[in-house]
C-alpha cells in the first residue's frame with residue numbers, strides 16, 4: 334500500500350495537513366494512536382457526561398469577524414465556510430496580577446482603557462506597542478525566537494506592565510520558562526487582544542467534526558488505533574512507517590505532529606538519538622480540574638461574581654512563569670467558564686462548568702507512586718479551588734461532579750513527552766528535519782493553539798508537499 | 805474558454821477560497837487585492853486551483869499578471885483557449 338502523504342496524529346495540525354494535501358488530489362492517510370481524534374483538544378465521556386479536553390477559547394473571533402485573522406486564513410485554506418462555525422463570543426475576560434484586575438473583551442477598546450488607566454505614565458508606550466504588534470506582517474516576523482520579554486520590557490520601560498502584556502499570550506502558548514518567543518507573542522497577543530475570544534457552539538466536538546467531514550470529502554483517510562511505532566529510513570530518507578501491529582506503510586512524505594523529541598524517538602536509538610538534546614525536552618505542562626456545577630459560576634456567592642469567560646491570574650507580585658518546584662504551583666494559572674460566553678441561539682445549554690488550570694511539574698507527576706497519585710490529584714485540585722474561592726467564591730458547595738487531569742493523563746492520551754502541552758522550547762519553524770521526506774507540524778513547528786496548529790499543518794503541506802505544484 | 809468565461813472561472817475559484825467575500829461588483833481593471841481581502845496564501849491557492857482544474861501551470865514570475873480580472877483574461881487566454889469552463893464548486 335503506497336500513499337503520497339502520511340500524517341502522524343489526528344489533532345488539529347494533523348487533520349488540517351491531511352485535508353490540505355487531499356484537497357489537491359494527494360493520497361493521504363492520517364494515523365492516530367488513540368481511538369478518538371483531536372489530540373490535546375479532544376473529548377471523553379465520564380459517568381454519562383461528555384467533557385472536552387483543551388479548548389478554553391478559540392482566538393481571532395472579534396468584532397470584525399474572522400476575516401483577515403489567522404482563523405480566517407485557516408478556514409480559507411481548508412475551504413471551510415465561516416458560517417459552518419457557530420461562534421459564541423465572550424462577554425469579557427479578566428487578567429489578575431497581584432492586586433490588579435484588568436478586563437478585556439472582543440472590543441479592544443476595553444483593554445486599552447483598562448491598561449492605560451492602571452499604568453498612566455506608560456500609556457503612550459503601551460499604546461504604541463499595542464499598535465505595532467497589530468501591524469506587523471505575521472508571515473515575516475523578524476527575529477522570531479528572540480525573547481519577547483526583553484523586547485516588551487524595552488518598549489514599555491516597566492517590568493510590571495510587561496508582565497501584564499505578556500501574561501495571557503504566555504499562558505496560551507509558551508513552551509519557554511519565564512518568557513515567550515517573539516513571534517508567538519505577536520501572534521497570540523493579537524489573537525487575544527486585537528481579535529478576541531469565542532467558544533464554538535457545542536465545544537470542541539462540532540469543530541473537530543467539521544475537520545473530519547472535510548477530510549473525508551477530500552478523499553483523505555483516517556485510521557484510528559493506529560499508533561506509529563517506527564519511522565522507516567533508507568539512505569537518510571524517511572519512506573514510511575511501521576505501525577504498532579507490525580504493518581508497514583510507505584509514502585512520499587511523512588508529516589509528524591507527535592513533537593520533535595517524540596518524532597526523533599520514532600527513528601530509533603541509532604538515528605534519532607543524535608538529534609535529541611536534553612534542552613529540547615518540554616518543561617511546561619498543566620493540571621486541570623473541571624467542576625460541573627448546579628448553577629452558573631457567576632451565581633456563586635463570594636467576593637466577586639465570576640462572570641469572566643477566562644481569567645488569567647497570577648497571585649504573586651511578579652508573574653513567574655516556569656515549571657513549579659512542587660507538583661504544581663497554585664500561584665498562577667487560568668480559569669475557564671464556558672457559560673460566560675454568549676448563550677447558543679438554539680439547542681441545549683450545557684451544564685455549567687468551571688475549569689481551573691495550574692502549571693504542573695513536567696516529571697514529578699509521572700514518577701509518583703500509584704498510591705499517592707490519586708491523593709495528589711485531589712490535593713492540587715483543592716488548592717486550585719481554594720484560589721477560586723478566595724477570588725470569586727467557593728464553587729465546591731454547588732459541585733455535582735469533578736474530574737481532574739494531570740501531565741500523566743496528557744501523556745497517556747497524546748503521547749507527548751512529559752505530558753507537555755506546548756511542546757519543546759526549541760521550535761523548528763521551517764518544519765524540516767534532518768531526514769528527507771520527514772516534516773514536523775503542530776506545536777514544535779512553532780505555532781500555538783488550535784488555530785496555530787491548523788495553520789501549521791496547512792503551511793507545512795504547502796511548503797513541502799504541494800510546493801512542486803506551484804513552483 | 806472565452807475571456808468572459810475566464811473571468812467567471814476565476815471568480816468561481818475565488819468564491820471557493822473566500823466564500824465570505826462579495827464578488828458581485830468586481831471591477832476587472834482594479835487589483836483584486838484592493839477590492840476584496842485576498843492575502844498571499846489565498847493568491848497561491850488561485851494558482852493551485854487553476855492547475856488542479858485546468859492544468860495550467862503559472863510560474864511564480866508571472867503571478868503579477870494575475871493581479872486583476874482583466875490581467876487574468878489577458879494572461880490565461882492562450883492557455884485556456886481549448887479548455888472548457890467548469891466550476892470548482894461542482895468539480
Ligand SMILES: Cc1cc2nc3c(=O)[nH]c(=O)nc-3n(C[C@H](O)[C@H](O)[C@H](O)COP(=O)(O)OP(=O)(O)OC[C@H]3O[C@@H](n4cnc5c(N)ncnc54)[C@H](O)[C@@H]3O)c2cc1C
Pocket residue numbers: 341342343344345346347364365366367370371372373374386387388389390391392559560561562590591595599619621690746747748749754774775776781782783784786
Ligand atoms: C487543557 C488545554 C487547554 C487548551 N486550551 C486551548 C484554547 O483554549 N485555545 C487554543 O487555541 N488552544 C488550546 N490548547 C492548545 C491546543 O490544544 C494545542 O495547541 C493543539 O491542540 C495542538 O494540536 P496538534 O495537532 O499540534 O497536537 P496534538 O493535539 O497533540 O495532536 C497530536 C496527535 O498525535 C497523536 N500521536 C502522537 N504520537 C503518535 C504516534 N506515534 N502514532 C500515532 N499517533 C500519534 C496523538 O495521539 C495526538 O492525537 C489547550 C491545550 C490544553 C491541553
